[in-house]
Amino acid sequence: MNFQEFSNADPVIVVHVICGLCAFIIGPIALYSNARQALHRAAGYLWVFSMILLAGTSFFIDGLKAFGRFGPIHLLSVLTLWSIFEAMRQIYQGNMILHRRIMTNLYWYGLVIAGLFNFLPGRLVNRAVLGDARADMGYVVIISGAVCLLGWHLKDRRKFLARAAVAGGRKF
Numbered sequence: 001m002n003f004q005e006f007s008n009a010d011p012v013i014v015v016h017v018i019c020g021l022c023a024f025i026i027g028p029i030a031l032y033s034n035a036r037q038a039l040h041r042a043a044g045y046l047w048v049f050s051m052i053l054l055a056g057t058s059f060f061i062d063g064l065k066a067f068g069r070f071g072p073i074h075l076l077s078v079l080t081l082w083s084i085f086e087a088m089r090q091i092y093q094g095n096m097i098l099h100r101r102i103m104t105n106l107y108w109y110g111l112v113i114a115g116l117f118n119f120l121p122g123r124l125v126n127r128a129v130l131g132d133a134r135a136d137m138g139y140v141v142i143i144s145g146a147v148c149l150l151g152w153h154l155k156d157r158r159k160f161l162a163r164a165a166v167a168g169g170r171k172f
Contacts, residue, residue: 013124016057020115023050027107035096044103048084051106055080073114080110108149116145 030043055077059070087102118125119138126138 012060019054
């Protein structure tokens with residue numbers, strides 16, 4: 001598949017992919033910049049807007065249909081919209097810790113994992129990025145991404161356990 005074929009795809013799919021790429025690129029800037037800087041707020045609003053469009057356009061993409069027009073992936077879209085609502089509600093209530101946790105989890109577990117599954121052979125993103133000849137390399141991308149996510153999760157878990165141990169007077 002080449003760019004010409006991708007540009008001739010359904011406009012909803014094109015918007016969906018562009019929003020996904022924008023959210024993927026902008027997410028770390030919003031998540032890991034200083035929360036008191038204007039950059040964090042601007043990147044955050046752009047990321048939220050991209051995620052809302054990403055979730056919204058998914059309702060218009062035909063895929064695995066299990067419940068009428070909708071499939072299991074649409075549950076992720078509903079969860080995404082709810083998570084954004086809840087995260088914004090938390091920040092307006094002043095709960096920055098829960099806001100950060102929701103947004104970080106949404107980025108890593110919602111956006112990145114869902115994005116990895118787009119590399120399954122036969123999917124549009126797989127064909128656009130890897131081409132038809134190397135479609136099976138999508139499994140390598142998925143496994144590599146899963147290993148990176150697992151490493152990030154375990155590193156974050158070790159930091160959490162170390163903080164809990166210090167607070168509880170224990171050493172791990």
